[in-house]
Amino acid sequence: MRRSILLLTAATTALVLAALLVPLSLLARSHAADRATADATARAHSLAASLGGALAGPSGRRSAATLVASANGPGLPRTSVILADGTVLGPPAPVNDAVRLARYGRAFTYEPSGGGRTVLVPVQGVDRGSAVVRVALTSGQLYAGTRASSLAFAGIGAGLMLLGLLFADRLGSRLVGSARRLAAVADRLAGGDLTARAEPSGPPELRLVARQLNHLAERIHGFLTAERENAADLAHRLRTPVAVLRLDAEGLRDPTEAERIAAGVAALERGVDEVIRTARKPLREGAAEAARADLAAVARDRADFWRALAEDQGRALDFTAPSSPVVVQVDGTALAAAVDALIGNVFDHTPEGAGMRITVVRGEGDAGHERPAARLVIEDDGPGFPDGHVPERGNSGGGSTGLGLDIVRRAARESGGAVEFGAVPGGGTRITAMFGAGEGPPR
Numbered sequence: 086m087r088r089s090i091l092l093l094t095a096a097t098t099a100l101v102l103a104a105l106l107v108p109l110s111l112l113a114r115s116h117a118a119d120r121a122t123a124d125a126t127a128r129a130h131s132l133a134a135s136l137g138g139a140l141a142g143p144s145g146r147r148s149a150a151t152l153v154a155s156a157n158g159p160g161l162p163r164t165s166v167i168l169a170d171g172t173v174l175g176p177p178a179p180v181n182d183a184v185r186l187a188r189y190g191r192a193f194t195y196e197p198s199g200g201g202r203t204v205l206v207p208v209q210g211v212d213r214g215s216a217v218v219r220v221a222l223t224s225g226q227l228y229a230g231t232r233a234s235s236l237a238f239a240g241i242g243a244g245l246m247l248l249g250l251l252f253a254d255r256l257g258s259r260l261v262g263s264a265r266r267l268a269a270v271a272d273r274l275a276g277g278d279l280t281a282r283a284e285p286s287g288p289p290e291l292r293l294v295a296r297q298l299n300h301l302a303e304r305i306h307g308f309l310t311a312e313r314e315n316a317a318d319l320a321h322r323l324r325t326p327v328a329v330l331r332l333d334a335e336g337l338r339d340p341t342e343a344e345r346i347a348a349g350v351a352a353l354e355r356g357v358d359e360v361i362r363t364a365r366k367p368l369r370e371g372a373a374e375a376a377r378a379d380l381a382a383v384a385r386d387r388a389d390f391w392r393a394l395a396e397d398q399g400r401a402l403d404f405t406a407p408s409s410p411v412v413v414q415v416d417g418t419a420l421a422a423a424v425d426a427l428i429g430n431v432f433d434h435t436p437e438g439a440g441m442r443i444t445v446v447r448g449e450g451d452a453g454h455e456r457p458a459a460r461l462v463i464e465d466d467g468p469g470f471p472d473g474h475v476p477e478r479g480n481s482g483g484g485s486t487g488l489g490l491d492i493v494r495r496a497a498r499e500s501g502g503a504v505e506f507g508a509v510p511g512g513g514t515r516i517t518a519m520f521g522a523g524e525g526p527p528r
Contacts, residue, residue, distance in 0.1 A: 090260070094253035095246065102242045113234045118227050122194060122202055125162050125220040129206040130192070132156050133218045136166060136208045149216075150174050163221045166208070178219045188215040200224045263287030267295055274298075279306040327354050345393065352390070356422075376416035377523035380459050381406040381445045383417060387424040388443050394432065401440035411447050411459045413520035414500040420520075423496040426489035427463045427516055435467030439513075448522045458502045458519035469514045470506065493518050 136149050149166060153175040156164040165178040169188070178184075183195055187205040194204045201223045208216040263286045273281035279302060283295035331350045337343035388404045395402040413420065431441045446460040493516075494504045501521030509515050 088257075090253050090257040091250060094249050098246050098249040102245060106238045106242050110231075110235050110238050113238075114228055114231045117229060117231045117234075118202070121222055121227050121229065122204065125202070125204045125222050126192075126194065126206070128156065128162070128164065129204045129218045129220040132164065132166075132220075133206045133208045136216065136218065146172075146174070160226075162223075162226055165219045165221075167217045167219060169216060176221075178221070184217050184219070187217045190215065197221075202227050260287055260291070263291045263295075267291065267298060270295075270298060270302075274302055274305070279309065376414070376419075377412050378415050378417035378420045379410040380413045380415075380420065380461060380520060381409075381411040383420045384424050384443060384445050384461060387421055387428060391425075391428050391432070395441070398432070398437040400438060403440070403442045405443070406445035407447055411445055412523040413459050414523040415496050415520055419492075419496045423493040423518065424461065426492045427461070427518065430489055430516075431463065431465045431467070435465050439466040441465045448519075459522055461518045461520070462515065463518075464509050464513060464515045466509075466513045469508050469512060490516075496520070 132152060135152050146168075153164060153166050157175060163176045163178075165173055165175040167173050167178055167180060167184055171180055173180075183193075183203070183205055187193070187207050190207050190209070192204075192206040194202060196202050201221060203222070204220040206218045206220075208218060266286070267283055270281045270283040282302060283298050285292035285295040327350060331347065331354070334343055334346040334350055337346065385404060385406055388402060392402050415423075428441070428443070431439070435441075442462075442464045444460075444462040444464075446462065448459040490504070497504050497518050497520055500523075502519035504519070505517045507515040507517070
């Protein structure tokens with residue numbers, strides 16, 4: 086914008102200055118030529134009047150030569166006198182048709198083909214025919230002083246151009262500064278800082294945009310606050326049925342079953358509490374310090390949790406992971422929820438007896454990712470996805486909401502990774518979740 090304003094101002098100012106200064110320069114040139122011609126004409130008439138008496142005296146030519154010599158000097162127009170017999174007093178001068186015309190008593194000015202201007206004035210009162218006074222102006226003498234005026238006009242034009250560009254730059258800086266401040270506020274809002282507000286400044290249009298942006302931020306903040314409170318309230322309502330489940334589990338006669346169900350209920354309670362904390366946590370809380378977790382340890386823990394159910398359903402559950410930590414840039418709770426969602430999908434969408442394989446692969450700097458992506462690969466022996474179907478939120482293809490895979494997708498993207506869906510040769514589904522590698526130990 087700033088460059089465009091400067092270019093527009095420069096072009097407009099140049100056109101205006103050209104329309105104004107070029108005619109002024111031509112006018113100054115014409116005025117200088119008229120002034121020089123008038124001076125030469127006055128000089129020629131004055132000399133012609135003096136020569137009328139000088140040529141009539143006994144020493145006419147000598148006196149005339151003295152007068153002509155006094156009329157010529159450094160920087161003065163060349164002044165000659167052409168007598169009736171063709172004799173030229175002073176600088177050489179051609180005897181052409183213009184001279185012959187002047188002998189008939191006519192004074193006039195003409196422009197020779199070589200440039201400049203010539204003034205011819207007949208000398209009256211000469212017995213032996215009319216003599217002619219010739220005053221020749223060169224182009225330099227004719228337009229003397231115009232170069233200085235042209236330079237003055239050019240300086241005025243350059244000064245006006247600089248003033249115009251300076252004003253345009255100040256205006257452009259103001260406009261660009263206001264626009265950049267609006268963009269900075271928009272970036273902060275996009276980054277989750279809902280407290281960011283724009284200070285209306287600049288032209289009326291940008292001030293209107295700033296006010297509307299602030300109004301939009303208020304609306305977004307209100308919507309998100311209401312959504313978080315609703316999510317927290319809904320999660321809080323689950324505490325009562327969860328408490329009933331825990332009491333029922335404690336009343337079971339089989340200690341083993343009671344312990345297993347109680348562990349599941351305890352995990353459910355922790356999940357409900359985490360939902361409440363997450364819903365009521367400010368959007369940017371903890372953004373300054375990135376979370377890290379050990380993908381291998383979390384996946385191993387969740388695989389052990391689901392192994393009992395897999396044995397009950399006759400499923401083979403194979404787990405493979407490096408022995409050393411595989412640190413990823415994901416919060417441990419979110420990572421556990423993502424792993425649970427992937428494993429739970431196998432139980433929900435494959436028949437009993439279908440096996441699964443869980444593999445954790447350390448990242449090795451994949452192309453297209455900002456950080457080396459550690460992989461969590463889950464394969465099953467189920468029917469797989471329908472041809473051409475890609476699961477997404479609200480449309481999983483299996484009759485569910487697709488929220489589980491959306492949890493995985495969101496956790497992967499926030500760490501700089503992605504989720505890929507594929508098929509296992511011979512039948513089955515392969516889901517690969519890639520997570521950006523974290524720096525430092527997990528916490």
